[in-house]
Amino acid sequence: MRLSANLGFLWADRPLPMAIRAAKSAGFDAVECHWPFDVPASEVAAALTETGLPMLGLNTRRGQPGENGLAALPGRTTEARAAVDEALAYADAIGAANVHVMAGFAAGPEAEKAFVETLGYACEQAGDRTILIEPLNHYDAPGYFLQTTTQAEAIMDQVSAPNLKLMFDCYHVQLMEGDVSNRLERLLPLIGHVQVAAAPDRGTPDHGELCYSHIWQVLDRIGWAAPVGAEYKPGGDTDLTLSWMAAARGDRD
Template sequence: MKFSANLGFLWTDRPLPDAIRAAHAAGFVAVEFHWPYDTPAEDVRAALDETGLTALGVNTIRGEGNGLSALPGHEAEAQAAIQQAIAYARAIGSGAVHVMAGFAEGLQADATFVENLRFACDHAPEMTILIEPLNHHDAPGYFLTTSAQARDVIERVDRAGVKLMFDCYHLQIMGGDLTRQLRDCLPVIGHIQFASVPERGAPDAGELSYDHVFAEIARLGWEMPLGAEYKPDSDTDATLGWMARYR
Protein backbone atom coordinates (compact mmCIF):
# COMPACT_ATOMS: atom_id res chain seq x y z
CA MET A 1 0.00 0.00 0.00
CA LYS A 2 1.04 3.60 -0.57
CA PHE A 3 0.77 6.32 2.05
CA SER A 4 0.45 10.08 2.23
CA ALA A 5 1.72 12.08 5.22
CA ASN A 6 -0.71 14.64 6.57
CA LEU A 7 1.60 17.46 7.56
CA GLY A 8 -1.06 19.12 9.65
CA PHE A 9 -0.16 16.52 12.31
CA LEU A 10 3.17 14.96 11.28
CA TRP A 11 6.53 16.76 11.61
CA THR A 12 4.89 19.94 12.90
CA ASP A 13 8.12 20.80 14.74
CA ARG A 14 9.78 22.03 11.55
CA PRO A 15 9.05 24.39 8.64
CA LEU A 16 6.71 22.94 6.03
CA PRO A 17 9.37 22.44 3.31
CA ASP A 18 11.48 20.49 5.80
CA ALA A 19 8.43 18.44 6.80
CA ILE A 20 7.97 17.52 3.14
CA ARG A 21 11.59 16.38 2.99
CA ALA A 22 11.10 14.34 6.18
CA ALA A 23 8.04 12.64 4.69
CA HIS A 24 10.04 11.71 1.62
CA ALA A 25 12.90 10.34 3.72
CA ALA A 26 10.41 8.22 5.70
CA GLY A 27 9.03 6.57 2.58
CA PHE A 28 5.75 8.42 1.98
CA VAL A 29 4.82 8.93 -1.67
CA ALA A 30 2.58 11.96 -1.12
CA VAL A 31 1.74 14.69 1.38
CA GLU A 32 -1.39 16.61 2.30
CA PHE A 33 -1.94 19.78 4.28
CA HIS A 34 -4.39 21.37 6.68
CA TRP A 35 -3.73 25.12 6.43
CA PRO A 36 -0.37 25.74 4.75
CA TYR A 37 -1.09 29.36 3.88
CA ASP A 38 1.59 30.90 6.10
CA THR A 39 4.22 29.19 3.94
CA PRO A 40 4.70 30.69 0.47
CA ALA A 41 3.36 28.34 -2.18
CA GLU A 42 6.58 28.59 -4.15
CA ASP A 43 8.54 27.21 -1.17
CA VAL A 44 6.18 24.26 -0.88
CA ARG A 45 6.29 23.65 -4.63
CA ALA A 46 10.10 23.72 -4.58
CA ALA A 47 10.22 21.07 -1.84
CA LEU A 48 7.70 18.93 -3.72
CA ASP A 49 9.71 19.21 -6.92
CA GLU A 50 12.92 18.38 -5.05
CA THR A 51 11.48 15.24 -3.44
CA GLY A 52 9.13 14.13 -6.19
CA LEU A 53 6.23 13.85 -3.73
CA THR A 54 2.65 14.47 -4.83
CA ALA A 55 0.52 17.05 -3.02
CA LEU A 56 -2.91 15.52 -2.48
CA GLY A 57 -4.88 18.39 -1.00
CA VAL A 58 -5.37 21.43 1.21
CA ASN A 59 -8.20 22.55 3.50
CA THR A 60 -10.14 25.78 3.32
CA ILE A 61 -9.43 28.01 6.30
CA ARG A 62 -11.32 27.44 9.54
CA GLY A 63 -12.49 31.01 10.07
CA GLU A 64 -13.61 31.47 13.67
CA GLY A 65 -14.80 27.86 13.89
CA ASN A 66 -14.15 24.74 11.85
CA GLY A 67 -14.93 26.12 8.42
CA LEU A 68 -17.34 28.53 6.79
CA SER A 69 -19.20 26.88 3.96
CA ALA A 70 -22.37 25.80 5.79
CA LEU A 71 -22.80 29.11 7.62
CA PRO A 72 -25.78 31.11 6.31
CA GLY A 73 -24.90 34.77 5.89
CA HIS A 74 -21.19 34.01 5.42
CA GLU A 75 -21.32 33.11 1.74
CA ALA A 76 -18.89 35.82 0.61
CA GLU A 77 -16.36 34.83 3.29
CA ALA A 78 -16.77 31.13 2.49
CA GLN A 79 -16.32 31.64 -1.23
CA ALA A 80 -13.25 33.79 -0.67
CA ALA A 81 -11.80 30.94 1.41
CA ILE A 82 -12.61 28.47 -1.35
CA GLN A 83 -10.91 30.65 -3.94
CA GLN A 84 -7.86 31.02 -1.67
CA ALA A 85 -7.59 27.24 -1.29
CA ILE A 86 -8.03 26.65 -5.03
CA ALA A 87 -5.32 29.19 -5.86
CA TYR A 88 -2.88 27.67 -3.37
CA ALA A 89 -3.65 24.13 -4.56
CA ARG A 90 -3.02 25.11 -8.16
CA ALA A 91 0.24 26.83 -7.22
CA ILE A 92 1.63 23.70 -5.53
CA GLY A 93 0.20 21.25 -8.07
CA SER A 94 -2.40 19.73 -5.77
CA GLY A 95 -5.51 18.15 -7.24
CA ALA A 96 -7.96 18.52 -4.35
CA VAL A 97 -9.46 21.01 -1.92
CA HIS A 98 -11.29 20.01 1.26
CA VAL A 99 -14.16 22.48 1.77
CA MET A 100 -14.79 22.68 5.50
CA ALA A 101 -18.43 23.09 6.50
CA GLY A 102 -18.18 24.67 9.95
CA PHE A 103 -20.44 24.60 12.99
CA ALA A 104 -24.05 24.84 11.82
CA GLU A 105 -27.31 22.92 11.62
CA GLY A 106 -30.66 23.01 9.89
CA LEU A 107 -32.08 23.33 6.41
CA GLN A 108 -30.63 26.76 5.71
CA ALA A 109 -27.15 25.54 6.61
CA ASP A 110 -27.66 22.54 4.35
CA ALA A 111 -28.70 24.72 1.42
CA THR A 112 -25.77 27.07 2.00
CA PHE A 113 -23.30 24.18 2.04
CA VAL A 114 -24.68 22.75 -1.19
CA GLU A 115 -24.45 26.09 -2.99
CA ASN A 116 -20.91 26.76 -1.79
CA LEU A 117 -19.84 23.30 -2.96
CA ARG A 118 -21.31 24.02 -6.38
CA PHE A 119 -19.34 27.27 -6.37
CA ALA A 120 -16.14 25.33 -5.60
CA CYS A 121 -16.78 22.75 -8.31
CA ASP A 122 -17.60 25.38 -10.90
CA HIS A 123 -14.47 27.43 -10.08
CA ALA A 124 -12.13 24.42 -10.11
CA PRO A 125 -13.55 21.91 -12.59
CA GLU A 126 -10.17 20.18 -12.85
CA MET A 127 -10.01 19.48 -9.10
CA THR A 128 -11.63 17.12 -6.63
CA ILE A 129 -13.70 18.98 -4.06
CA LEU A 130 -13.73 16.97 -0.84
CA ILE A 131 -16.17 16.99 2.07
CA GLU A 132 -15.40 15.20 5.32
CA PRO A 133 -17.72 14.08 8.13
CA LEU A 134 -16.22 14.84 11.55
CA ASN A 135 -17.19 13.03 14.74
CA HIS A 136 -19.25 14.81 17.38
CA HIS A 137 -16.74 14.20 20.18
CA ASP A 138 -13.81 16.02 18.56
CA ALA A 139 -15.96 18.57 16.71
CA PRO A 140 -19.30 18.98 18.53
CA GLY A 141 -21.73 20.96 16.42
CA TYR A 142 -19.97 20.36 13.11
CA PHE A 143 -22.47 20.34 10.26
CA LEU A 144 -21.34 17.13 8.52
CA THR A 145 -21.12 14.05 10.74
CA THR A 146 -21.88 10.82 8.85
CA SER A 147 -21.11 9.17 5.53
CA ALA A 148 -24.84 8.89 4.79
CA GLN A 149 -25.27 12.66 5.20
CA ALA A 150 -22.22 13.27 3.00
CA ARG A 151 -23.57 11.02 0.26
CA ASP A 152 -26.87 12.90 0.35
CA VAL A 153 -25.07 16.23 0.03
CA ILE A 154 -22.93 14.92 -2.85
CA GLU A 155 -26.05 13.73 -4.70
CA ARG A 156 -27.73 17.13 -4.35
CA VAL A 157 -24.65 19.15 -5.31
CA ASP A 158 -24.85 17.22 -8.59
CA ARG A 159 -21.30 17.94 -9.75
CA ALA A 160 -18.86 15.22 -10.79
CA GLY A 161 -15.99 16.81 -8.88
CA VAL A 162 -17.39 16.61 -5.34
CA LYS A 163 -16.27 13.55 -3.37
CA LEU A 164 -16.17 12.11 0.14
CA MET A 165 -13.08 12.30 2.33
CA PHE A 166 -13.47 8.93 4.05
CA ASP A 167 -11.69 9.33 7.38
CA CYS A 168 -11.66 5.94 9.11
CA TYR A 169 -11.10 7.56 12.51
CA HIS A 170 -14.13 9.85 12.37
CA LEU A 171 -16.44 7.32 10.72
CA GLN A 172 -15.55 4.52 13.14
CA ILE A 173 -16.54 6.79 16.03
CA MET A 174 -19.76 7.91 14.34
CA GLY A 175 -21.03 4.53 13.22
CA GLY A 176 -18.40 1.83 12.93
CA ASP A 177 -18.98 -1.03 10.50
CA LEU A 178 -16.24 0.43 8.30
CA THR A 179 -16.16 -2.50 5.90
CA ARG A 180 -19.77 -1.91 4.90
CA GLN A 181 -19.30 1.86 4.83
CA LEU A 182 -16.31 1.49 2.52
CA ARG A 183 -18.26 -0.74 0.16
CA ASP A 184 -21.31 1.53 0.15
CA CYS A 185 -19.35 4.75 -0.27
CA LEU A 186 -16.69 3.57 -2.72
CA PRO A 187 -18.26 5.24 -5.80
CA VAL A 188 -18.09 8.67 -4.14
CA ILE A 189 -14.83 8.40 -2.18
CA GLY A 190 -12.12 10.84 -3.23
CA HIS A 191 -9.58 10.21 -0.47
CA ILE A 192 -9.15 7.89 2.52
CA GLN A 193 -7.49 8.84 5.81
CA PHE A 194 -6.75 6.84 8.95
CA ALA A 195 -5.73 6.97 12.60
CA SER A 196 -6.21 4.76 15.63
CA VAL A 197 -9.44 4.89 17.62
CA PRO A 198 -10.01 6.39 20.13
CA GLU A 199 -6.60 8.04 20.66
CA ARG A 200 -6.14 9.28 17.07
CA GLY A 201 -2.61 7.93 17.12
CA ALA A 202 -0.63 5.67 14.80
CA PRO A 203 -2.66 2.82 13.26
CA ASP A 204 -0.90 0.00 15.11
CA ALA A 205 -2.88 0.52 18.33
CA GLY A 206 -6.45 1.06 19.50
CA GLU A 207 -9.75 -0.69 18.94
CA LEU A 208 -9.77 -0.63 15.14
CA SER A 209 -7.96 -3.40 13.24
CA TYR A 210 -6.17 -1.82 10.31
CA ASP A 211 -5.03 -5.29 9.25
CA HIS A 212 -8.67 -5.83 8.33
CA VAL A 213 -9.44 -2.31 7.12
CA PHE A 214 -6.42 -2.01 4.81
CA ALA A 215 -7.02 -5.50 3.43
CA GLU A 216 -10.60 -4.51 2.59
CA ILE A 217 -9.44 -1.28 0.95
CA ALA A 218 -7.02 -3.29 -1.20
CA ARG A 219 -9.72 -5.85 -2.03
CA LEU A 220 -11.97 -3.03 -3.24
CA GLY A 221 -9.27 -2.02 -5.71
CA TRP A 222 -8.30 1.31 -4.13
CA GLU A 223 -4.87 2.33 -5.44
CA MET A 224 -4.44 5.93 -4.29
CA PRO A 225 -2.23 6.76 -1.29
CA LEU A 226 -3.94 6.48 2.09
CA GLY A 227 -3.63 9.56 4.29
CA ALA A 228 -1.84 9.15 7.63
CA GLU A 229 -3.68 11.82 9.61
CA TYR A 230 -2.79 10.89 13.16
CA LYS A 231 -1.34 12.69 16.18
CA PRO A 232 2.10 11.31 17.10
CA ASP A 233 2.62 10.65 20.81
CA SER A 234 6.34 11.34 20.39
CA ASP A 235 8.74 12.40 17.64
CA THR A 236 7.03 11.57 14.34
CA ASP A 237 9.85 9.35 13.11
CA ALA A 238 9.57 7.22 16.24
CA THR A 239 5.92 6.43 15.46
CA LEU A 240 6.43 5.07 11.94
CA GLY A 241 6.95 1.38 12.72
CA TRP A 242 3.54 0.59 11.21
CA MET A 243 4.74 1.58 7.73
CA ALA A 244 7.02 -1.44 7.29
CA ARG A 245 4.10 -3.70 8.23
CA TYR A 246 1.53 -2.28 5.85
CA ARG A 247 3.67 -1.06 2.98
Protein backbone atom coordinates in the same frame (compact mmCIF):
# COMPACT_ATOMS: atom_id res chain seq x y z
CA MET B 1 0.41 -0.02 -0.07
CA ARG B 2 1.05 3.62 -0.87
CA LEU B 3 0.96 6.08 2.01
CA SER B 4 0.58 9.84 2.37
CA ALA B 5 1.87 11.83 5.34
CA ASN B 6 -0.61 14.37 6.67
CA LEU B 7 1.68 17.23 7.62
CA GLY B 8 -0.96 18.91 9.70
CA PHE B 9 -0.08 16.31 12.36
CA LEU B 10 3.17 14.62 11.26
CA TRP B 11 6.33 16.73 11.66
CA ALA B 12 4.04 19.61 12.60
CA ASP B 13 6.89 21.15 14.61
CA ARG B 14 8.81 21.87 11.39
CA PRO B 15 8.21 24.40 8.61
CA LEU B 16 6.12 22.83 5.87
CA PRO B 17 8.96 22.53 3.30
CA MET B 18 11.11 20.74 5.91
CA ALA B 19 8.20 18.47 6.81
CA ILE B 20 7.84 17.51 3.15
CA ARG B 21 11.51 16.54 3.06
CA ALA B 22 11.09 14.54 6.28
CA ALA B 23 8.18 12.64 4.76
CA LYS B 24 10.32 11.76 1.77
CA SER B 25 13.13 10.53 4.01
CA ALA B 26 10.66 8.40 5.96
CA GLY B 27 9.47 6.65 2.81
CA PHE B 28 6.05 8.21 2.26
CA ASP B 29 4.72 8.25 -1.29
CA ALA B 30 2.80 11.52 -1.02
CA VAL B 31 1.96 14.33 1.37
CA GLU B 32 -1.12 16.34 2.33
CA CYS B 33 -1.62 19.30 4.63
CA HIS B 34 -4.19 21.37 6.49
CA TRP B 35 -3.70 25.14 6.16
CA PRO B 36 -0.47 26.03 4.31
CA PHE B 37 -1.40 29.62 3.51
CA ASP B 38 1.21 31.32 5.69
CA VAL B 39 3.98 29.57 3.73
CA PRO B 40 4.76 30.99 0.28
CA ALA B 41 3.46 28.55 -2.32
CA SER B 42 6.77 28.81 -4.18
CA GLU B 43 8.62 27.32 -1.19
CA VAL B 44 6.18 24.42 -0.93
CA ALA B 45 6.32 23.81 -4.67
CA ALA B 46 10.12 23.78 -4.55
CA ALA B 47 10.13 21.15 -1.79
CA LEU B 48 7.65 19.02 -3.71
CA THR B 49 9.76 19.24 -6.86
CA GLU B 50 12.92 18.40 -4.92
CA THR B 51 11.40 15.33 -3.28
CA GLY B 52 9.18 14.22 -6.14
CA LEU B 53 6.25 13.85 -3.74
CA PRO B 54 2.76 14.87 -4.88
CA MET B 55 0.70 17.10 -2.58
CA LEU B 56 -2.68 15.40 -2.41
CA GLY B 57 -4.70 18.17 -0.82
CA LEU B 58 -5.29 21.02 1.60
CA ASN B 59 -8.18 22.56 3.52
CA THR B 60 -10.05 25.81 3.17
CA ARG B 61 -9.44 28.21 6.03
CA ARG B 62 -11.25 27.69 9.31
CA GLY B 63 -12.37 31.32 9.57
CA GLN B 64 -12.24 33.40 12.73
CA PRO B 65 -10.78 32.05 16.01
CA GLY B 66 -13.02 29.29 17.31
CA GLU B 67 -14.49 28.51 13.91
CA ASN B 68 -13.93 25.34 11.91
CA GLY B 69 -14.86 26.29 8.38
CA LEU B 70 -17.27 28.67 6.70
CA ALA B 71 -19.13 26.81 3.96
CA ALA B 72 -22.25 25.89 5.99
CA LEU B 73 -22.55 29.15 7.89
CA PRO B 74 -25.65 31.10 6.84
CA GLY B 75 -24.89 34.69 5.94
CA ARG B 76 -21.19 34.03 5.35
CA THR B 77 -21.34 33.23 1.63
CA THR B 78 -18.87 35.91 0.56
CA GLU B 79 -16.24 34.74 3.07
CA ALA B 80 -16.87 31.09 2.26
CA ARG B 81 -16.38 31.67 -1.45
CA ALA B 82 -13.25 33.72 -0.81
CA ALA B 83 -11.86 30.82 1.23
CA VAL B 84 -12.61 28.45 -1.64
CA ASP B 85 -10.93 30.77 -4.14
CA GLU B 86 -7.86 31.09 -1.93
CA ALA B 87 -7.52 27.34 -1.45
CA LEU B 88 -7.98 26.59 -5.15
CA ALA B 89 -5.38 29.20 -6.10
CA TYR B 90 -2.89 27.73 -3.62
CA ALA B 91 -3.66 24.22 -4.87
CA ASP B 92 -2.99 25.37 -8.42
CA ALA B 93 0.34 26.91 -7.38
CA ILE B 94 1.61 23.70 -5.76
CA GLY B 95 -0.14 21.13 -7.94
CA ALA B 96 -2.47 19.78 -5.26
CA ALA B 97 -5.24 17.63 -6.68
CA ASN B 98 -7.85 18.07 -3.93
CA VAL B 99 -9.33 20.84 -1.80
CA HIS B 100 -11.28 19.97 1.34
CA VAL B 101 -14.06 22.52 1.84
CA MET B 102 -14.69 22.79 5.57
CA ALA B 103 -18.32 23.15 6.62
CA GLY B 104 -17.98 24.77 10.04
CA PHE B 105 -20.12 24.74 13.18
CA ALA B 106 -23.76 24.99 12.14
CA ALA B 107 -27.02 23.06 12.01
CA GLY B 108 -30.41 23.11 10.36
CA PRO B 109 -31.92 23.67 6.92
CA GLU B 110 -30.33 27.07 6.35
CA ALA B 111 -26.89 25.65 7.09
CA GLU B 112 -27.52 22.79 4.67
CA LYS B 113 -28.63 25.25 1.99
CA ALA B 114 -25.50 27.36 2.52
CA PHE B 115 -23.25 24.30 2.36
CA VAL B 116 -24.83 22.99 -0.84
CA GLU B 117 -24.56 26.37 -2.52
CA THR B 118 -20.92 26.88 -1.51
CA LEU B 119 -20.02 23.38 -2.65
CA GLY B 120 -21.71 24.01 -5.97
CA TYR B 121 -19.62 27.15 -6.38
CA ALA B 122 -16.45 25.30 -5.37
CA CYS B 123 -17.06 22.49 -7.85
CA GLU B 124 -17.67 24.99 -10.66
CA GLN B 125 -14.43 26.84 -9.87
CA ALA B 126 -12.29 23.74 -9.30
CA GLY B 127 -11.67 22.85 -12.93
CA ASP B 128 -9.97 19.46 -13.01
CA ARG B 129 -9.40 19.44 -9.26
CA THR B 130 -11.55 17.52 -6.79
CA ILE B 131 -13.56 19.08 -3.99
CA LEU B 132 -13.69 16.95 -0.84
CA ILE B 133 -16.07 16.98 2.11
CA GLU B 134 -15.30 15.15 5.34
CA PRO B 135 -17.62 14.11 8.17
CA LEU B 136 -16.03 14.90 11.55
CA ASN B 137 -16.91 13.14 14.78
CA HIS B 138 -18.85 15.01 17.46
CA TYR B 139 -16.27 14.30 20.16
CA ASP B 140 -13.43 16.21 18.51
CA ALA B 141 -15.64 18.72 16.68
CA PRO B 142 -18.93 19.10 18.58
CA GLY B 143 -21.42 21.08 16.54
CA TYR B 144 -19.67 20.53 13.20
CA PHE B 145 -22.28 20.52 10.44
CA LEU B 146 -21.16 17.37 8.61
CA GLN B 147 -20.93 14.38 10.93
CA THR B 148 -21.77 11.17 9.05
CA THR B 149 -21.25 9.54 5.69
CA THR B 150 -25.03 9.23 5.35
CA GLN B 151 -25.36 12.99 5.66
CA ALA B 152 -22.50 13.46 3.21
CA GLU B 153 -24.27 11.24 0.64
CA ALA B 154 -27.39 13.40 0.87
CA ILE B 155 -25.35 16.58 0.41
CA MET B 156 -23.53 15.12 -2.58
CA ASP B 157 -26.83 14.11 -4.16
CA GLN B 158 -28.04 17.70 -3.90
CA VAL B 159 -24.87 19.21 -5.33
CA SER B 160 -24.70 16.58 -8.09
CA ALA B 161 -21.21 17.46 -9.27
CA PRO B 162 -18.83 14.78 -10.58
CA ASN B 163 -15.81 16.43 -8.93
CA LEU B 164 -17.35 16.40 -5.45
CA LYS B 165 -16.04 13.44 -3.44
CA LEU B 166 -16.05 12.09 0.09
CA MET B 167 -12.99 12.16 2.32
CA PHE B 168 -13.40 8.88 4.18
CA ASP B 169 -11.45 9.14 7.44
CA CYS B 170 -11.66 5.71 9.06
CA TYR B 171 -11.11 7.30 12.49
CA HIS B 172 -14.08 9.67 12.25
CA VAL B 173 -16.32 7.04 10.64
CA GLN B 174 -15.54 4.50 13.35
CA LEU B 175 -16.42 6.94 16.14
CA MET B 176 -19.68 8.09 14.54
CA GLU B 177 -21.00 5.10 12.58
CA GLY B 178 -18.76 2.03 12.76
CA ASP B 179 -19.05 -0.69 10.11
CA VAL B 180 -15.98 0.77 8.42
CA SER B 181 -15.25 -2.16 6.10
CA ASN B 182 -18.74 -2.31 4.62
CA ARG B 183 -18.94 1.46 4.32
CA LEU B 184 -15.66 1.59 2.43
CA GLU B 185 -16.95 -0.95 -0.05
CA ARG B 186 -20.41 0.56 -0.48
CA LEU B 187 -19.22 4.16 -0.74
CA LEU B 188 -16.23 3.44 -2.98
CA PRO B 189 -17.69 5.28 -6.01
CA LEU B 190 -18.07 8.42 -3.89
CA ILE B 191 -14.69 8.35 -2.14
CA GLY B 192 -11.95 10.72 -3.21
CA HIS B 193 -9.47 10.15 -0.39
CA VAL B 194 -9.02 7.73 2.53
CA GLN B 195 -7.38 8.60 5.83
CA VAL B 196 -6.42 6.45 8.81
CA ALA B 197 -5.71 6.74 12.52
CA ALA B 198 -6.40 4.56 15.53
CA ALA B 199 -9.75 4.83 17.26
CA PRO B 200 -10.51 6.15 19.77
CA ASP B 201 -7.18 7.86 20.57
CA ARG B 202 -6.23 9.04 17.05
CA GLY B 203 -2.80 7.50 17.42
CA THR B 204 -0.83 5.35 15.00
CA PRO B 205 -2.98 2.99 12.89
CA ASP B 206 -1.81 -0.20 14.56
CA HIS B 207 -3.97 -0.49 17.68
CA GLY B 208 -7.37 0.35 19.13
CA GLU B 209 -10.89 -0.52 18.01
CA LEU B 210 -10.08 -0.78 14.31
CA CYS B 211 -8.10 -3.76 13.03
CA TYR B 212 -5.97 -2.08 10.41
CA SER B 213 -4.46 -5.30 9.12
CA HIS B 214 -8.03 -6.03 8.04
CA ILE B 215 -8.65 -2.50 6.70
CA TRP B 216 -5.57 -2.77 4.45
CA GLN B 217 -6.96 -6.00 3.06
CA VAL B 218 -10.36 -4.43 2.45
CA LEU B 219 -8.79 -1.52 0.57
CA ASP B 220 -6.82 -3.97 -1.53
CA ARG B 221 -9.88 -6.07 -2.28
CA ILE B 222 -12.00 -3.14 -3.40
CA GLY B 223 -9.20 -1.86 -5.62
CA TRP B 224 -8.17 1.30 -3.77
CA ALA B 225 -4.91 2.33 -5.46
CA ALA B 226 -4.33 5.93 -4.31
CA PRO B 227 -2.11 6.77 -1.33
CA VAL B 228 -3.86 6.44 2.04
CA GLY B 229 -3.45 9.47 4.28
CA ALA B 230 -1.84 8.99 7.69
CA GLU B 231 -3.62 11.63 9.76
CA TYR B 232 -2.77 10.55 13.27
CA LYS B 233 -1.42 12.41 16.29
CA PRO B 234 2.14 11.21 16.90
CA GLY B 235 2.27 12.46 20.50
CA GLY B 236 5.96 13.32 20.17
CA ASP B 237 8.71 12.78 17.64
CA THR B 238 7.04 11.63 14.43
CA ASP B 239 10.11 9.64 13.39
CA LEU B 240 9.65 7.40 16.42
CA THR B 241 6.08 6.45 15.43
CA LEU B 242 6.56 5.03 11.94
CA SER B 243 6.95 1.30 12.57
CA TRP B 244 3.32 0.76 11.52
CA MET B 245 4.27 1.64 7.92
CA ALA B 246 6.26 -1.54 7.39
CA ALA B 247 3.44 -3.64 8.79
CA ALA B 248 0.85 -1.91 6.58
CA ARG B 249 2.91 -2.41 3.46
CA GLY B 250 3.76 -5.95 4.41
CA ASP B 251 0.09 -6.86 4.73
CA ARG B 252 -0.52 -5.92 1.11
CA ASP B 253 2.76 -6.49 -0.76
